[in-house]
Amino acid sequence: MDLNENKKRNRIHSSFEDKIVKGFAIVFISVIAIACFYPLLMVLSVSLSDNAVVTKKGFSAIPQAFTLDTYRYLFSRSGDRIARSYIVTIAITVIGTLGAMLVTSMISFALSIKDLKYRNAISFICNFTIIFSAGLIPWFIVCNNYYHLRDTYAALILPSMFSVWSMFLLRTYFSSVPISLYESAKLDGASWYQIWWKISLPLNKTAMLTVGMIYALGYWNEWWNSLMFIDDHRKYPLQYILYNVMSNVKAISSGKVPPGAAANIKLPSETMKMAVTIITIGPIIFLYPFIQKYFVDGIMTGAVKE
Amino acid sequence: MKEFKKNRQLYLMCIPALLFLIAFAYIPMAGIWMAFTDYKLLDGVFGSKFVGLHWFKAFFGVTTNSGAKFNGMGLRSVYNTLYINFFGLIFGTIIPITIAICFNELKHKGFKKVTQSAMFFPYFLSWVVVGAIIFAFFSNSSGIVNRVLESVGHDRIRWYAEPKYWKAIIITADVWKWCGYNSIIYMAAMSNFDPSLYEAATVDGANRFQRIWYITVPLLKPTVIVLVLMSIGRIFFGDFGMIYGIVGNNSLLYDEVAVIDTYVYSAMKSLGYSYTTAIGLMQSTLGLILVTLSNYFAKKVNEGEGLF
Numbered sequence: 001m002d003l004n005e006n007k008k009r010n011r012i013h014s015s016f017e018d019k020i021v022k023g024f025a026i027v028f029i030s031v032i033a034i035a036c037f038y039p040l041l042m043v044l045s046v047s048l049s050d051n052a053v054v055t056k057k058g059f060s061a062i063p064q065a066f067t068l069d070t071y072r073y074l075f076s077r078s079g080d081r082i083a084r085s086y087i088v089t090i091a092i093t094v095i096g097t098l099g100a101m102l103v104t105s106m107i108s109f110a111l112s113i114k115d116l117k118y119r120n121a122i123s124f125i126c127n128f129t130i131i132f133s134a135g136l137i138p139w140f141i142v143c144n145n146y147y148h149l150r151d152t153y154a155a156l157i158l159p160s161m162f163s164v165w166s167m168f169l170l171r172t173y174f175s176s177v178p179i180s181l182y183e184s185a186k187l188d189g190a191s192w193y194q195i196w197w198k199i200s201l202p203l204n205k206t207a208m209l210t211v212g213m214i215y216a217l218g219y220w221n222e223w224w225n226s227l228m229f230i231d232d233h234r235k236y237p238l239q240y241i242l243y244n245v246m247s248n249v250k251a252i253s254s255g256k257v258p259p260g261a262a263a264n265i266k267l268p269s270e271t272m273k274m275a276v277t278i279i280t281i282g283p284i285i286f287l288y289p290f291i292q293k294y295f296v297d298g299i300m301t302g303a304v305k306e
Numbered sequence: 307m308k309e310f311k312k313n314r315q316l317y318l319m320c321i322p323a324l325l326f327l328i329a330f331a332y333i334p335m336a337g338i339w340m341a342f343t344d345y346k347l348l349d350g351v352f353g354s355k356f357v358g359l360h361w362f363k364a365f366f367g368v369t370t371n372s373g374a375k376f377n378g379m380g381l382r383s384v385y386n387t388l389y390i391n392f393f394g395l396i397f398g399t400i401i402p403i404t405i406a407i408c409f410n411e412l413k414h415k416g417f418k419k420v421t422q423s424a425m426f427f428p429y430f431l432s433w434v435v436v437g438a439i440i441f442a443f444f445s446n447s448s449g450i451v452n453r454v455l456e457s458v459g460h461d462r463i464r465w466y467a468e469p470k471y472w473k474a475i476i477i478t479a480d481v482w483k484w485c486g487y488n489s490i491i492y493m494a495a496m497s498n499f500d501p502s503l504y505e506a507a508t509v510d511g512a513n514r515f516q517r518i519w520y521i522t523v524p525l526l527k528p529t530v531i532v533l534v535l536m537s538i539g540r541i542f543f544g545d546f547g548m549i550y551g552i553v554g555n556n557s558l559l560y561d562e563v564a565v566i567d568t569y570v571y572s573a574m575k576s577l578g579y580s581y582t583t584a585i586g587l588m589q590s591t592l593g594l595i596l597v598t599l600s601n602y603f604a605k606k607v608n609e610g611e612g613l614f
Contacts (some may be wrong), residue, residue, distance in 0.1 A: 021514040025408035026417075032405060033421035036428050036486060039439045042450070046442065050446040058453035059442050107323035110316040117309045122320055129331040129595045131539075135586020136336025136546075136570050137579050139330065141351070147329070162326035192315035221432035224547055243434045246441060247554035253446055254466040254558045270448050277438040284430050292426055299487065 040281075047071070047275035054270050070271040081233075081241070082279060088153075089237040089282075093219040096157045100166075100215040101208060108167050108229075109196045112174035113182070126164045141229060155229035156237065160218055166211050169302050173207035184246060210298040213291055220284065242280045249273060341584035354580075361584035380585060382561065383569035387544040390473060390565065394480045395537045399530065400487050407493035407518055425486035433551025436479055440552055444475070469562035476552055476563060480545070488533075495529040496522065531607045539597035542589050544568065 042061045046054055050065035057064060075082065107126075111119045133139075149155035177200060185195050201208060223239035230236060236244070245268060268276070278285075310317060336351070341361060343354040365380045405425065412418055428436070443450050444465035452462045465471060474544025499522070507517050553559050555572070564572070566589050570582045 015513050018514040021518070022411060025411045028404065028408050029412065029417075029421050031403070032485065033424035036426075036482065037424035039378055039442070040427065042471075043439055043442060054448060058448045103326065105321040110319040113313075113316060113341050115546070116313055116316050118317075124326070125324065126328065129327055132594045133331060133590055134334035134336075134338055135583060135590050136567065137574060137583040137586055139334040139341070139581060140574070141337055142334045143330075145347075146333075150377055152539075158326075159330050162316065162323045164327075192313075192319070196319065217430060220435075223432060223434050223551075227550070238510060239432050239434050243554075244520060245553070246434065246438050247556075250437075250441065250554050250556050253441075254464075254556050259430045273438060274442065277435055281431065287422070288427065288430065292423060294489055295429075296426070299490045300497075 009106035009112045016180060021165060029065050031112055036125075043277050045272045047278045049272040050272055051269045053302055059270070069256065070269075074272060074275055082238075084234060085236050085238050085241050086157075086282075088235060089239075092153065092156045092222065092237060093216055096219040097216045099157070100161045100163070101212050103162050103187060104167050104170055104211060105201065106196065108174050109200050110192075111167075112177075113169050113192075114179065130164055144229070150229050151232050151235065152229070153235065156222060156225050156235075157219075160215075160222065160223055163215070163218075165302075166214055169214075169298060170204075170207055172301055173204050176204055204295070206297065207301075210294045210301075213294050214298060217284075220282075238280045238282065242276055245273065245276055315498065325392070338583065338587055340580050341587045343580060345388070345578065345580040345583075357580075358611070361581045362588065364581060365585060367522065367590070379564065379569060379573075383544075383564045384542070385565050386473070386563060387542060387565040387567075390477055390563075391537070391541045393473075393477045395541070397477065397481045397532065398484055398488060398537075399534060401481055402488035403490035403492055403526065403530065405485060405523055406496060409489070410496055410522065411514060411518070414599045422486070425489065427486070428467060429484045429487045431483070433545075433547040435551075436483060436548075437551040440475065440479060466556060467558050472553060472559050472563050474549065479552060480548060491533065492526060492529065495526060499525050528607050532604045535600035535604045539600040541596065542566065542592045546571065 038061060042059055045061055045063040046059050046069070047062075047070055048063040048066055049070075050067050051070065053064040107122075107299055110116060111123060113119070116122075143149045143155070143159065149158070176284065181199060181203075182195050185199055190198075221239055222237060223243050226235075226240035227243070249268070340351055341358060342358060343351075344357050344360075345351065345354045347354075367378065367381075409418065409422070431439075441449070444452075446452060446462065446464055446466070449465070451465070455462060476593070502515055503521050507521060507562075512520070519596075544567040546565075546567040549563055549565055549568045553563050566585065570585050570589075573585075574582050
């Protein structure tokens, strides 16, 4: 149908109610969008403000007396610590994501082949872990007492290395590859490994990127396993450093610590807390415009089941 | 056996993933036995003394002869979990649906792109970062909320010492973090609606509101029901990361916001591994029952298509 004609017809039908609906939509969407983005803008601008001004005037979404001093001070005083935990975070993100993609893509590929007789049984083994779990304590005891994960980098990587949800998502993508492609490769004498590596993966690049980024985001934002297993300061990932900074701050903020003791704990300034937050979000801020469409794509595929 | 020979490579490709599931999901299930024993580290999981349902009774306050302190905090954490999840579910459904419907009514590409990016952003932040942002709002001296209160002549509130506000703050944060993500799910569903329905309605003189109310909303119903059922299946599970990221281990706020998951963690050392394993087992079992039921009903509304 002709688009212009359609538009014209819409215009004719456009009534007073239509304008109200549209007006409401614009206002509602704008309010939610601002509510979602404003806090981040505020954190960023406070981290770029002068601390004395912030203490006097309070937080604001526009930098007050713009300065990079907070970051300079932070890096000169605890630059080593930040650099170290940046390396820890980057390392677990890279190693974890690559490992997870390998493990996940292999099983997703295998389960996408309809020829595989026991694929339903294997799917069920995966499914069951979603609907029933042992609970935190047995999991913790097994990891801590039997696998000896305490204070190891493995504790930050291994427990999140395979996600059943990501497997299902990837399998949906893999299943859309026509089986005839595989069959002809089989006739040419290719093994399943070769088909997976040379045909399936290249055909599903976007899917792999999507799943890879879901894993990477998970590893970047990881602090729960650190809370469970890591005591050694040098092994703290970024998020866990922020967690520790903030939980001291909140404890003092509640007034629960006696004032005498509070005076002894040196608190980071307001601008410093926000600068640490920005450093923790790190590359997500810069990469966000480029990566968000993969996540949208992933959600859409996950939601629209065939 | 012939099958394994024929597809050996494919089965081998499943093994690494299955090993992870065995190590981190199935082997811990053996530890559930602790819920029925008086676990002592030296005796090991299977060497400890069998005590039957002692810990389950203790949870409901039937017996307290073990000397451990059971102050009803367990039941309180169940209440908190249900409270936070219930309101999170209500607002976390209504707001994303409204976003998706409004979004569908707008045409301007640039506006849509910018606003969607903004709404989706909170999903990318960890709960620790969200906790820091909430601190920026509610800190005593420089927090925005207190500044606003002062400017209208109200006294400052010491938020981090006032438990009564925190359920609401946590529910808001939960809805805030997920509204963009969830609205995308509804938009995905909408993109599959038959455009000819809308065209026909327009020809018949239906205005925008009528098209939303009589076409979009009914068509969205199955998706909404499935997502709501999924949430109900997990209504006994609190979000550990959310509570710890926002409140941390602040003991003043603890009673008001402790969910089952955080209660289990914090009681692990004081009340023992066996007691907390028993609580976790009750939670998982209820979860299993509810998820199975939800799946059954989801299949009914969704023409045989379950949640998994």
